[in-house]
Amino acid sequence: MAPGSGSADGTGGMWADVAPDASRRLLLAAVDSFADLGYHGTSTRQIAAAAGMSAGALYVHYRTKADLLFQIALTVHESVLAELEGAVGGVEGHAARVRALMYAFARWHARHHRAARVIQNELGALDAAHARRIAAIRRRVRALVREEVRAGAQAGAFDVADIEGTARAMSSLAIDVCRWYRPEGPRSPEEIGALTAHLSLRMLGARPLPS
Amino acid sequence: MAPGSGSADGTGGMWADVAPDASRRLLLAAVDSFADLGYHGTSTRQIAAAAGMSAGALYVHYRTKADLLFQIALTVHESVLAELEGAVGGVEGHAARVRALMYAFARWHARHHRAARVIQNELGALDAAHARRIAAIRRRVRALVREEVRAGAQAGAFDVADIEGTARAMSSLAIDVCRWYRPEGPRSPEEIGALTAHLSLRMLGARPLPS
DNA sequence: CCTACCGATCGGTAGG
DNA sequence: CCTACCGATCGGTAGG
Numbered sequence: 162m163a164p165g166s167g168s169a170d171g172t173g174g175m176w177a178d179v180a181p182d183a184s185r186r187l188l189l190a191a192v193d194s195f196a197d198l199g200y201h202g203t204s205t206r207q208i209a210a211a212a213g214m215s216a217g218a219l220y221v222h223y224r225t226k227a228d229l230l231f232q233i234a235l236t237v238h239e240s241v242l243a244e245l246e247g248a249v250g251g252v253e254g255h256a257a258r259v260r261a262l263m264y265a266f267a268r269w270h271a272r273h274h275r276a277a278r279v280i281q282n283e284l285g286a287l288d289a290a291h292a293r294r295i296a297a298i299r300r301r302v303r304a305l306v307r308e309e310v311r312a313g314a315q316a317g318a319f320d321v322a323d324i325e326g327t328a329r330a331m332s333s334l335a336i337d338v339c340r341w342y343r344p345e346g347p348r349s350p351e352e353i354g355a356l357t358a359h360l361s362l363r364m365l366g367a368r369p370l371p372s
Numbered sequence: 373m374a375p376g377s378g379s380a381d382g383t384g385g386m387w388a389d390v391a392p393d394a395s396r397r398l399l400l401a402a403v404d405s406f407a408d409l410g411y412h413g414t415s416t417r418q419i420a421a422a423a424g425m426s427a428g429a430l431y432v433h434y435r436t437k438a439d440l441l442f443q444i445a446l447t448v449h450e451s452v453l454a455e456l457e458g459a460v461g462g463v464e465g466h467a468a469r470v471r472a473l474m475y476a477f478a479r480w481h482a483r484h485h486r487a488a489r490v491i492q493n494e495l496g497a498l499d500a501a502h503a504r505r506i507a508a509i510r511r512r513v514r515a516l517v518r519e520e521v522r523a524g525a526q527a528g529a530f531d532v533a534d535i536e537g538t539a540r541a542m543s544s545l546a547i548d549v550c551r552w553y554r555p556e557g558p559r560s561p562e563e564i565g566a567l568t569a570h571l572s573l574r575m576l577g578a579r580p581l582p583s
Numbered sequence: 584c585c586t587a588c589c590g591a592t593c594g595g596t597a598g599g
Numbered sequence: 600c601c602t603a604c605c606g607a608t609c610g611g612t613a614g615g
Contacts, residue, residue: 183584197496201413205610215585217612226610281551282493285408326559326567329552334541337548340492341540348537356537364571394600416594426601428596437594 175240175273179232184222186212188236191229196275200230200283230283231291237276238298244269245305255313256367262309263361266335268354270342277339306332310365320366331361386451386484390443395433397423399447402440407486411441411494441494442502448487449509455480456516466524467578473520474572477546479565481553488550517543521576531577542572 179185190211194203205226206216223229248265252258270277280295287295307328313319321327335357342353390396401422405414416437417427434440459476463469481488491506498506518539524530532538546568553564 199410199412199493199496201410202497204608206608216610217586218584220611221584282410285410286413323567326564327571330545330567330571333548333552334545337544337551340548341544353537356534356541360538360541360575363575363577366574415592417592427594428602429600431595432600 175236175276179236183212183214183218187214187219187222188229188233192233192276192279195230195233195279195283200226200279200286227286227288227291230279230286231295233276234280234284234287234291234295235298237273237280238295238302240273241266241269242298242302242305245302249305249309255309255316255318256362259309259313259361259365259367260358262306263331263335263358264354266306266332266354267338267357268350270335270338271350271353274339274342274344277336281336281339303328303332313365313367318367320368327364330364334360386447386487390447394423394425394429398425398430398433399440399444403444403487403490406441406444406490406494411437411490411497438497438499438502441490441497442506444487445491445495445498445502445506446509448484448491449506449513451484452477452480453509453513453516456513460516460520466520466527466529467573470520470524470572470576470578471569473517474542474546474569475565477517477543477565478549478568479561481546481549482561482564485550485553485555488547492547492550514539514543524576524578529578531579538575541575545571 176185176188179188187208191203191208194207194211205219208229209216209219212218219226219229223232244265245262248261249258252261284292284295307325310319310321310324310328310331314321314324338353338357342350348356387396387399390399398419402414402419405418405422416430419440420427420430423429430437430440434443455476456473459472460469463472495503495506518536521530521532521535521539521542525532525535549564549568553561559567
């Protein structure tokens, strides 16, 4: 939670830094429409209309439709990374760190399920250079999870035969929350976070075993 | 594996029943392109060209582009359901049944990751009536997993506080394989199936605990 | 930031 | 199953 970043607090302030206001409105409208209809299923005219502007106004703020998607992808990925780094910061103990990490990971994907769906489903629409920049952030996220698993296994706190595969499964479990989560469903983002953390510790064979 | 169904053997014969040959070629071309570019990102001309036909020929075999997507979604969902029902058929013991089920579930999503991506990412492009038919099959799949968890928990073979949530996590783990799986990666579909089954039993607190 | 417009491409159809 | 075409809509731009 670097001062002024406004994107690591996990309370929906992910877009606070986007200025001016018209740029932010366009961006939020694009996230909404991309999540429902996909990148290719959304027209620049729809986005502009939802933001209360004429069709051409989008190009005052973004060079192309693809550039708008990239700005979304960059903001969202930096938000996830900051959230996870904030979650484990200062936490002691292998199990406690994994619990904090996976709680935050899954909760973020419930809270921001629409933005998360965009970056999971529409990454293929990015051009090669943009895709590389996003891939680098995604590698850092995966490494963060894997490092917690590796450290705990090495210390004997976890019983893990396949560190890479188990870490991948943990990330997968948290990320896929954005696919099935519905705000009107029975579970809050916090409850989903707690369950994901619990199941992660079980997958890791954490001792003592979580009840 | 009903005789002549050709879609439950898990060896890629999912499209064997699609006739005539031109219909199948169009369908396979559509799966390929939908997986890479999405439904809205794919033109009917691309599909027809990849199937070696002119642009208008698609409409000889499918009423609309949306109908083509629905035929794909129906075939794919019936394939998953048949695969899972085949996997647990005749297997005795709660842990053994879960192992067989989750092995098949994850392996299917690795083997058919392109078709699976289409039905995960493009379900929103179906119209309401088609979406309802697909949703019914998906409920049966989720119920199949949940019933195994419930039965094992009731019998004392598993230690599960949240049956619904844990079953959801198991399905989620298997389904998300299609998002990250790469054929050139280090793990085979069979290895991914085995790992997913193992981690599922751990999430369930199966006794004796799997090593 | 709007109006008006560009060429290109879309899903789908008519006629053969 | 192809050729030729329909109206509609697309991403993007010029000029103000």
